[in-house]
Amino acid sequence: MISVLAHLFTPQHSNHQRPRILHPEGFVVLIAIALSAQVFITRLVPVTPFEKILGYSSSITASQVLEETNNKRKNEGLPPLTLNEKLSNAAVAKATYMFDHQYWSHTAPDGTTPWNFIQKSGYLYNIAGENLARDFGDTTSMISAWMNSPTHRANILQKKYSDIGIAVLDGKLQGIETTLVVQMFGSPSIVQAKTSDEGATHTFSNASVLADVSTSLPMYSPHDLTRAVSFAIVLLLVYILAYDMVVARRKNVVRVVGKNLAHILLFSVIFGILLISQGGSLL
Amino acid sequence: MIREFTKHPGDYIALLSVLGGFVFAYFWLEQSLVIKQGLFAGLGCAYFAWGLMHHKLHHTLTARVVLEYFFVSLLATTLVMLVTVR
Numbered sequence: 001m002i003s004v005l006a007h008l009f010t011p012q013h014s015n016h017q018r019p020r021i022l023h024p025e026g027f028v029v030l031i032a033i034a035l036s037a038q039v040f041i042t043r044l045v046p047v048t049p050f051e052k053i054l055g056y057s058s059s060i061t062a063s064q065v066l067e068e069t070n071n072k073r074k075n076e077g078l079p080p081l082t083l084n085e086k087l088s089n090a091a092v093a094k095a096t097y098m099f100d101h102q103y104w105s106h107t108a109p110d111g112t113t114p115w116n117f118i119q120k121s122g123y124l125y126n127i128a129g130e131n132l133a134r135d136f137g138d139t140t141s142m143i144s145a146w147m148n149s150p151t152h153r154a155n156i157l158q159k160k161y162s163d164i165g166i167a168v169l170d171g172k173l174q175g176i177e178t179t180l181v182v183q184m185f186g187s188p189s190i191v192q193a194k195t196s197d198e199g200a201t202h203t204f205s206n207a208s209v210l211a212d213v214s215t216s217l218p219m220y221s222p223h224d225l226t227r228a229v230s231f232a233i234v235l236l237l238v239y240i241l242a243y244d245m246v247v248a249r250r251k252n253v254v255r256v257v258g259k260n261l262a263h264i265l266l267f268s269v270i271f272g273i274l275l276i277s278q279g280g281s282l283l
Numbered sequence: 284m285i286r287e288f289t290k291h292p293g294d295y296i297a298l299l300s301v302l303g304g305f306v307f308a309y310f311w312l313e314q315s316l317v318i319k320q321g322l323f324a325g326l327g328c329a330y331f332a333w334g335l336m337h338h339k340l341h342h343t344l345t346a347r348v349v350l351e352y353f354f355v356s357l358l359a360t361t362l363v364m365l366v367t368v369r
Contacts, residue, residue: 027354230362256343258351261287269302277367
């Protein structure tokens with residue numbers, strides 16, 4: 001066992017003074033491991049808690065989304081939004097519709113817009129908006145992502161809005177187990193429902209169906225698992241490349257192989273990208 | 284590492300420029316899915332090309348070296364795409 005590990009990870013005679021994992025075949029194996037892990041993660045995240053072996057749940061809740069959204073508004077000197085039951089119903093309807101029709105967009109393939117859901121809920125508005133998010137593991141990172149996006153930030157900090165509806169739904173979207181968050185914003189009208197200009201007031205909100213979010217299982221998101229696998233591979237490679245450089249220099253080995261320093265620089269950039277990757281997607 | 288860098292400063296400055304350009308583009312360009320995919324594919328191709336050029340210039344280009352750079356580029360692109368492109 002030890003000799004196998006040494007063959008894989010340290011430069012020695014048996015591997016031509018280059019760790020086997022750094023041979024072209026070794027990189028092929030690592031690519032295969034990364035892809036296999038991805039398949040494993042996307043297929044084995046359960047549809048129900050008892051179906052498969054990994055649990056998936058996010059820690060996002062509607063109350064947190066409301067609280068953090070209002071905190072952002074408070075920081076800008078804006079009044080807090082009031083949770084509106086009709087808007088929340090519209091948000092839940094929108095999220096359910098997205099799962100049922102398997103799409104990830106503000107407008108459904110059949111042309112149904114966010115405003116249709118708001119109108120059906122009975123909420124009459126002067127101006128309305130919608131924010132969408134998926135695949136985030138926690139509320140803070142999701143709100144941060146929205147705040148870093150100019151259009152979503154504009155919705156959250158829109159002073160014309162007074163109401164908000166939030167939906168947080170778990171389900172399977174386009175083959176990936178995920179948590180979908182819909183935020184719907186509005187300013188009520190007692191006269192007539194009117195759709196606002198899309199570019200000016202597009203905000204997506206999460207309506208949360210709290211009962212759906214919770215399981216007692218560990219909170220693994222597919223994205224976090226994929227990222228963990230990628231991190232492990234990158235860190236392992238950087239360590240072995242650095243170790244190989246040191247050992248080869250000490251042994252004064254002459255080899256015609258790729259440049260370890262160049263590989264380390266490349267994987268350092270990849271590490272940085274993985275580190276700052278937000279995880280979820282916004283619309 | 285420093286010794287390796289000082290042996291081929293021009294080559295590594297070129298590589299750092301490519302990697303720096305990629306990081307700049309990743310953060311400053313519009314973050315659409317297509318652009319991200321293009322950036323990652325471009326990074327892989329640029330790194331592969333850098334490896335070939337470097338070893339060609341120093342007369343150390345062999346089939347195994349070509350394969351190594353090809354699979355390193357592919358691995359880097361795969362890892363970053365799996366996490367960031369959805």
